[in-house]
Amino acid sequence: MADSNKPLFSRPVLAAVMLFSTLAIWLLNLTAPTSSLPTPKVERWTTDSGVPVVWLNQDAWQNSDKLELRFTFRAPSQPSALVDTTLAMLMSDALPLSTSSINQRFAPLAAKAHSxxxxxxxxxxxxxxNEMAYLEPTLALATTWLNNPDFKPRTFDNWQRQQNSLVSMQQNLEQLLFFDEAPDPSNAPLSLEQINRYYQTLKHSASAIYVVGHLSDEAKSALDDTLNKLTRDYRLATTDAGNTIEHVSAVIRKGTGTLYQTHSALAFTPITSIQDWISLQIWGVDLMxxxxxxxxxxxxxxALTLSPKRPWAQLHIQHKQAFTDPLPPEENGEINAKVMPFIEAKQFVFAHQVPSANDDTLxxxxxxxxxxxxxxxxxxxSWWATLATQVTHEDGLLPLQQFTQDYKNAIESFTIEDYRTALQQRLLSSSYQEIQIYQ
Known part of the structure; x- marks a missing residue:
């Protein structure tokens, strides 16, 4: 994926186990916290072109110079290789007349780009x-970069030769889960013209801009002017109702011999409350x-992807060499107690079988x-910026402002009954898809 490589989880050392989600990295051996839960302030305005701008600030950031800026879009997501390649190209040497990557140019300005x-x-x-000495040249460079990126043929050719197998498996699972069809095995090559066209599609599919951090009046004015320049060609995205998930749980077997890897996908219904969000975080920790x-x-x-219309989880398991085929589950969908250990993953597809939903201590x-x-x-x-763009969403059922106002009370009053209810409403067990790789 264009933003980062996914971390791997090693079984023998529990303290080193990490759960990657679109919201946070979990550490299972944390010490007791000392901070409280603040209630950030949310301010909104629109650019001259009509793109919503959401500014989130809190008192604790007044002495901090860190600022997060996010441009979000709702462009078509298929083929996913086109999205991945376009963003990867943008993060490389996309400045005009430059062989340096964008982050090599941002580094002296204490800035970093990501996607x-x-x-x-x-x-x-x-x-x-947010200090003006750094902010102004950073915004000037960002304007040049994002208004007219230069996608270079040599960089494009190099990227085409470097495909990530894990990304490909993710694309396979997405295709099975949301588009009701097997992945296209042809791997048709992309063209540089497609990359340029897709970037223009992004600009015409704007959703919102999020600003997270403290801004002085001078910094806010400079940022406002830059956003107007950057978005002068932007158009708001049209509403996408999303696909209805009506699949029957299925297993695809590839190869022969010993089970080597299992790749699974499970769809959720869209989250509508803070309790839903809390529940899926706990569910993920329990599963891991x-x-x-x-x-x-x-x-x-x-990985948990809490997108606004079709959220889902993807699970990748590396099996030990000595592991053999599991026994099949019972016909009614319940998990057979005699099934080999790797099938424990499917236990978490059914809300009433999740261990932490049946054990108050756990x-x-x-x-x-x-x-x-x-x-x-x-x-x-950074945490709040990720929350705003990957959990609450401008067009989602859980608005950012509602989250900031209510999350503290929701956490303080959360019970195991809330957890059970959320799992029953959110886990779509019939959507479960699994790809088994044998060697």
Whole structure:
């Protein structure tokens, strides 16, 4: 993916186990928190071209120079290789008349560019300083870069030769889960013309701009002027109702011999409340904790994509060499107790079988881990920027302003009954797709 490589999870050392989600990295051995849960202020305006701007600030950031800027889009997401390549090209040497990457140019200005995408949204981000000595030249460089990027043929050819197999598997799972068809095996090559056209499509599919951090009056004025220049050619995205997930759970087997890898996908219904968000975080920690105790697992990777219309989870398991085929599950969809350990992953597809939903002590342990981690991350502008672009969304059912106002009370009053209810409403067990790789 264009933004970063996914971390791997090693079973033997539980303290090193990490859960990657679109919101946060979980650490299972955190110490007690010392910070409280603040209520950030949210201010809104629009650019001259009509793009919503959402500014999130809190008192604790007044002495911090860190600023997060995110441009979000709702452009078509298929083929996903086109999205991935366009954003990767943008993050490379896309400045006109330059062989340096954009981040080599941003580095002396204490700034960094990054991107993210999923099957519904695309994000271009900047982490920068709010001090005017750095802010003004950073914004000037960003304007040159984003208004007319130069996608160079040599860079494009190099990228075409470097395809990530994990990204390809993610694309396979997305295709099975959301587009009701097997992945296209032809791998038709892209063209530079397609990259240029897709970037223009992004500009005509704007969703919102998020600004997270402290701004002086002078800095806010400079940023406002820049956003007007950057978005003069932008158009708002049209509403996409999304696909209805009506699949029957299925397993695809590839290869022969010993089971080597398992790649799974599970769709959720769209999250509508803070309780839903909390529940899926706890569900993910419970899943990772259980899998890392399995004697059949070498390492495991879980990603939660909490997109506005079609959220989902993807799971990648590396099995030990000595592992053999599992027994099939019972016909009614329940998990057979005699099934080999790797199938424990499917146990989490059914809300009533999730261990932490049936064990109050286990629930409290995972919930405590969640709160500890949250209280350590909540003062970071980067955390809030990720939340705004990958969880709440401008056109989602859980608005950012509602989250900032209500999340503290939701956490303080959250119970195992809330957790069970959320899992029953959000887990779409019939959507479960699994690809087994044998060697």
């Amino acid at each position: 993210h995408y999923d099957h519904e949204t695309q994000t271009i981000g900047l982490t920068l300083s 904790s259980a899998l890392n105790k399995s004697p059949s697992v070498e390492f495991v990777q879980l 629930f409290q342990t995972h919930f405590s881990t969640f709160k500890d981690h949250l209280e350590q991350q909540i003062l970071s502008p």
